[in-house]
Amino acid sequence: MKLFLHSLALLMVLSAWGDETQVLKLLDQKCADCHSDGDEEPALHGGINLTQLKGAEDEVKSILDRVQRADTVKGRMPKSKGQPGDAAYLPPLTAEEVTLLKTWSAGGPTAAKTETSAPVMEASPSAAAAAPVRRFIPMAEEVRIIAADVVKLPESTQPFVRYLTLTNLANLRDALGQPVEDAKQMETYRAAISKLLNSLSHEGQIHVPSAIDEGKTIYRFDLRDYGWTPKEWEQHVVAGYPYALRGLDARREQEIQDATHSAAAWVRADWFTFAASQPPLYNQLLHLPDNDRDLEKQLGVDVVGNLTHKRAIRAGFRESGVSQGNRMIERHELGRYPGAYWKSYDFSPLDLHGQHDLFRSPLGPVGAGLTPNQDREFAHDGGEIIWNLRNGLQAYYLSTAKGTKLDRAPTEIVQDRKRRDGAIINGISCMACHESGMKYTLDKPLEEFKDEVGPVALKAGLDRAEQRMVEDLYVPQAKLHEVVKQDEERFKKALATATPGYDQPLDPVERLYKRFKADIKLETLAAEFGEEDLSFIARLKDTRDTDLESIATQLETGLGFPRAGFMDQFRAVVSALSYQQLDFTPIAYTELTSGASKAGGNIGQVSLSEGGKLTLSTDKAHYVKGDLMTVTLRATEGVFVRLYHFSADKKITQIFPNAGQKQNFIPGGKSVTLPGTGDSFRFRMGSPYGTEIILAVASPVQFTDAENLAFAQNEVFKSFPENDLRKAAKRGVKGLTVEVSDMQGKVVGERSAATFTARAVFTVSDH
Incomplete structure (x- = not known):
């Protein structure tokens, strides 16, 4: 989805007519996935990059029309393809949501007002300039x-x-x-x-x-x-x-x-x-053990005993929005104090038959003893655990199928849609997802939250004992709603006490x-x-x-x-x-232990969208007048790349692609050296002297500014007037899209393509 507002200035001066919580929530739920800007913090509202949502003033009407425009068949978001039920189908905004955005973008009230409500006047530029400035604290x-x-x-x-x-x-x-x-x-x-x-x-x-x-x-x-x-x-x-x-x-x-x-x-x-x-700090401060069995002992939860005596409840789904395959959730009462212990059983989408098909084998996990028929015991691939702390808030745990603690969940099983790498990191990813407590299936209200496994499994040839076990564990919708509401209210009450006066829909810890x-x-x-x-x-x-x-x-x-x-x-x-x-020992942060971006020196590296890396390097960190420089690019997956040179006198030149090497695709797993053997161009060092930068911008698809990918007669490189490399990095990336395929490889839609940057820094002198 694309939301377009009048101008960047409008984005920075939000409506003063009441609470914009509804708008924030809408943007987070419907816009953030396509309008996040990699790992950079957006200009406003935490996880939503509003600077990419604006349009030119004369485009506003047509753009807003486009947001609400219905497809000739079913109606869907712009650029969305397929029909409801397809993997990448995006339903259109409701009439109420469109009205909300129109009102907000026009500076009007975002929530209903009574006739007695007094409008809050927006300060004029001169008045804003005269407002007291927060004091600087040395x-x-x-x-x-x-x-x-x-x-x-x-x-x-x-x-x-x-x-x-x-x-x-x-x-x-x-x-x-x-x-x-x-x-x-x-x-x-x-x-x-x-x-x-x-x-x-x-x-x-x-x-x-x-x-x-x-x-x-x-x-x-x-x-x-x-x-x-x-x-x-x-x-x-x-x-x-x-x-x-x-x-x-x-x-x-x-x-x-x-x-x-x-x-x-x-x-x-x-x-x-x-x-x-x-x-590791989250684990250390919460005293999390190395496996889920020890965690359950700490909390007084007997999972197998509860299942055997039918003191747990379950619900299963084909799609949950987080798990890539089947997912089953299971609730137990905590034994040492009031509260709930929820755990999920997740399945890889790469193997959805036999004991990996929850609908066929609903009475696992293997070894729980819920049935003597091994074919009816599911064999899951991993799981997530949520439980109430003594104060009513929630704690989180990720594990393998054997219960071993994980700091980061395998992306082939579960994914965080808001992160470029898709990784779920224990603690922070869970807090951000469960900002309001227990989560239902993605983008659905509680009223539509129900077990999908039980009714199907009961028709799969179970014997009478197995049928009774399924009927007792996979509970009716009313019972499921009752316990979910109970747990949700417990969390919300604790959260309101912990964050008095905070009423925004986005998780403050994540922000x-x-x-x-x-x-x-x-x-x-x-x-x-x-x-x-x-x-x-x-x-x-x-x-x-x-x-x-x-x-x-x-x-x-x-x-x-x-x-x-x-x-x-x-x-x-x-x-x-x-x-x-003071001396310190660097912490091995989970966030930074897998492909963290680096900066500085003549070797630069950045993570790519599929977990791979792009590395950029110059053959030296220091050059003297007359030296020839070579640049090496290596990507673990195929990407299109352009290189910008920032000179010591602050001039920007596109040095790749160039007239001598117009092919800017870097194949995955191969190194490309510039200039290569037979190339007709050279990078020779000269004045002015000082520190210089080469910035690599990579994309999974070709850049859109064709005029800067072609070269006129006698033009070897492209020179640009600005001296801000941030602007250079954005050149030709507006409108980049990539196809979205379902699990069978069928193209069902497209979404914005991410871009990635790496840099190499070196110095040049006259001797």
């Missing part, structure tokens, strides 16, 4: 605020007190010096802190951390409120914390350490959210997680070091360190650093800016 002041707070606490409490800070996000400024994060986003991040802390808790009560500063950017919490010990904090959090900077105010820093007995009593909330909502994960930009780096003046970048160049000069140059061009790659370079920046950094 890191030294942050330390003083924390020290003043902790010394006022009882001495018996001080060793258990810790702090999470949002000051780096509150300090983030744009090029005009205005705060990047508006009040609504900051509230989202505050909600994320409380939800995550309580989602990692072993205690029976919800505890909301307390803001200790006027701007609500520093939050205090007590380890005991969540069942953690100071030793766990030091071992799992402090030991891996990469952003502990010292030397800001030595006296206050020592006061904090003396009171708390912690080497790092305060950590950035965005880092903590990223780190603690995924393995803060993605905020941290977003590329490092010049403004981001300034805020992370408490630098209010962007001229600090000159201090990196003054070091004459080639790596730091490279970082500075890339940031100045508008390119961002992937967070994963920048973590390796953070220590050098710390030293250049004269800060002190």
Whole structure:
């Protein structure tokens, strides 16, 4: 689907007429899949890239018509193909949804208003400019605020007190010096802190951390409120914390350490959210065992006993929206405290016959003893577990068929549709999907949620005992709705207590997680070091360190650093800016252990959509005048590539494809060197001298700007006027689409094609 609004300016000035929660939810459910921009944080609303949803002013009417236009047969979204039931069929928006979007895009009310409702007037540009700007908080002041707070606490409490800070996000400024994060986003991040802390808790009560500063950017919490010990904090959090900077105010820093007995009593909330909502930290803080049997012992759940005595309930589906094959869900009561224990049995779509067909073999799993007939025992390929914590929120677990704990689920079995790589990471992926508690089948209301397996299995030749077992376990729709509502209400009540006043439909933890994960930009780096003046970048160049000069140059061009790659370079920046950094042991974040994008140096790498990689490299990291350069590209899957050269004097040239090599397809599994044997062009080094960049942009399909893929007489390369590589990376990618096929290989639709970037950085001198 494509949603088009009048202009980017309209996107940035949302309607002031009431709550836009309905619009956010609609965008998330109907638009986010096609309008996410890889791993970059979109301009607005967390997981939805609204900057791709706008159209020219004279297009608005026709575009909105196109969104609501019905196909000649059944009606469907633009570009959707096939009929209802096909794998990629996208139903059209309802009349109510179209009206909602039209009203919102026109700046009108997004929710019904009574006649007595007073409109909220939108501020004029001059009034907006005069509005108070959020105060910048230097890191030294942050330390003083924390020290003043902790010394006022009882001495018996001080060793258990810790702090999470949002000051780096509150300090983030744009090029005009205005705060990047508006009040609504900051509230989202505050909600994320409380939800995550309580989602990692072993205690029976919800505890909301307390803001200790006027701007609500520093939050205090007590380890005991969540069942953690100071030793766990030091071992799992402090030991891996990469952003502990010292030397800001030595006296206050020592006061904090003396009171708390912690080497790092305060950590950035965005880092903590990223780190603690995924393995290994998620597993460590929740004390998750290595297999589901031990987890069930912890929780007092006897799965086999409950099944045998028919104290569990089940429901099975052909399609769930997450699992690629059959899925069966099963509910048990927790044994040690009130709450539910749900587990799924998932099946690979590559093998849907025999014991892998849930409809034919409904009485597994193998070894449960529900039937002596092995042909009626299903053999699943993996599973997911959701259970209530003591405080009513939920915890999550992924496992193999044998119950072994997984940090990341196999994408051939289950997938997260919102991620480019499709991976489900335990913790964060589950929180984002289950933002409101238990989930029904995808895009369907509770009223349509029902078991599909029982009625079919009862007609599959079961004996009488097997039939009774199916009838007792695969429950009627009314019973299923009853327990789902019960569990949903338990979660929602706990969530409302943990996030008072937060009413947005998107999960706050996911949004803060993605905020941290977003590329490092010049403004981001300034805020992370408490630098209010962007001229600090000159201090990196003054070091004459080639790596730091490279970082500075890339940031100045508008390119961002992937967070994963920048973590390796953070220590050098710390030293250049004269800060002190505590020692730490890097955490093996699950998010970054499989194909994480890297930046910096003359070798660049990026993950591709199918889990493969694209690598770009130059033959040297430093060249002198007259040297010839070669560039090597290697992709694990076939992609179309273009290369841009950014010179030391900030000129951008497309060097591939070029007049000498117009074929820009890189076959999977092969290396391509430019120039190759017999090529008529060369890359020879000359003035101006300094740091230069080659940016590779890859796509699974050919780029759309044909004029830049063809060359006039005597034209070898393409030169462009802008000096912003971000703009270059977007050239020719508007309108890129790829075909969508069902499991039989039939083309049933198309969707937006993702693009990927990698870079190589090198220096050139005259000697």
